[in-house]
Amino acid sequence: MKSRRLLLSSSLLCAGLYVVVAGQPSSPAPAASALRWFKGxxxxxxxxSDGDSSPDDVVRWYRDHKxxxxxxxxxxxLTSVDGLNALHGADDKFLVVKGExxxxxxxxxxxxxxxxxxxxxxxxSREGSTVAAVLQNNVDAIRMAGGVPHINHPNFGWAITADDLAGLRNNKLFEVYNGHPMVNNAGGSGHPSLEQTWDTLLSRGILLFGxxxxxxxxxxxxxxLSSSRPGMGWVMVRAEKLEAKAIVAAIERGDFYASTGVELAAYEATATAITLKVKPRLWGSQPSENMWAGYRITFIGKGGAVLQEVEGTDATYTVKGSEGYVRARITQSDGKAAWTQPVVVGR
Ligand SMILES: [Zn+2]
Ligand SMILES: [Zn+2]
Known part of the structure; x- marks a missing residue:
């Protein structure tokens, strides 16, 4: 992670994207293999299971919403996706991926x-005498089936703590935000928020992507607004192509950011600096109503410490070397946010 450098285009098609290994000369990625950003x-x-709509209607909603x-x-x-992809899939535009x-x-x-x-x-599997043991048995079963695991809504029913996740093997992903109204993303009643749990684990040297x-x-x-609606939280994933294996591998590499409504126009992380640019959102549909949303970019390090905070759409953080890790949260004036993945520093 610490040698990663990437630039995002403001469009999904990332022409001119550069990938640089720190300390080596930069070179443009060949056009034919340009990495691209996919919303999913x-x-x-x-x-x-307990959804209220058919797979066809569900897939249609996401396709219609770009x-x-x-x-x-x-x-x-395991809902079959072959028929859904035959109906709704389109090369380089839309793909349904199997999951459970x-x-x-x-x-x-x-x-x-x-x-x-x-x-x-x-x-x-319900085998295991602790939360951690049951989690591990299910993570192992998912791996045995060739799947990539991600831990869901740890604060739902206050089920999963940082200690439960600390020893988990072969899992790289967890939900730092889940759009269901009953999952306690922000913590409460003495329980930490999911961002606090994330920082606790990162501070202990456990690399998880959110x-x-x-x-x-x-x-x-x-x-x-009280229903478990679509369109609440998503990921922007950088991958070479819109195929299930490539998308899932990119997520597991941490080549993505998470969002509830903030879009990034650029993101660059090297061993020495992290630079962010927000694609600002315009409120209102009439010129007279036009008003830009406000943004706060917060860089966070070990222990959840705020390393730097910027009001505006652009920010650069210069790595000092002792942070342990650096991640960023971008907050929009309506409370919506984006989270970049942690960059490990000084290990
Ligand atoms: Zn669910
Ligand atoms: Zn669930």
Missing amino acids: NTHTHTLN YNFLVLTDHNY EVSSGFQSRPLHINALNPDRLVPP LATDDAHEFKKLDD
Whole structure:
């Protein structure tokens, strides 16, 4: 991570994108293999578990809303995607990816882990005498099935703590934001927020990447703000092509940022500096109503310490070498946010 450098185009098609290994001369990526950014959601339900709409209707919503990919993740059910891709898929534009929300538990705690692009259904396991042991058994089962695991909504039912995640092997991903109204992203009642949990783990040297997801169940009540609607949280993933294996591999590499409404026009991370540029959002549809949203860019390091904070759309953080890690949160004036992945520093 610390030698990564990347530039984002403000459009999804990233012409002119450079990838540089720190300390080596830069060179433009060949046009034919240019990396591109794809918008996607990795957590959504259909009638095949407790969603309110058919896979066809769910996929249609995401395609209509300009997503590039969608992972269908019904509880303990692997929804077939071949027919959906035949109907809705389009080369370089839209792809449905197989997935499952492997839904287990320990005592009364819900332990849910998404399997991205598994080869087969993964039966949930309740084996294990601790939360951590049950999580590990399910992560292992997902890996055995060729899937990539991501830990879902740790604060749902206050089920999963930083200590539960600290010893987990072969898992790189967790939801730092989940759009379901019952999952306690912000913590409460003495429990830390998911960002605090993230910083606790990163500070202990455990590298996790943070996803934002919808966990959408309800597509028939889109105006009901208390429903589990689509369009709440997503990821922008940098991959060489819009194919399931390439997308999932890029997510597991941490080549993505998470968002609930902030779009980045540029992001560059090297061993010495991190530079961000927000694509500002204009409120209002009439010229007289036009007003730019405000932004705060916060760079965060070990212990959740604020390293630097900038009001505006552009910021550069110069690495000092003792931060442990640096990650950024970008907050829009309406409270929506984006999170970049941690860059490990000084290890
Ligand atoms: Zn769940
Ligand atoms: Zn779910």
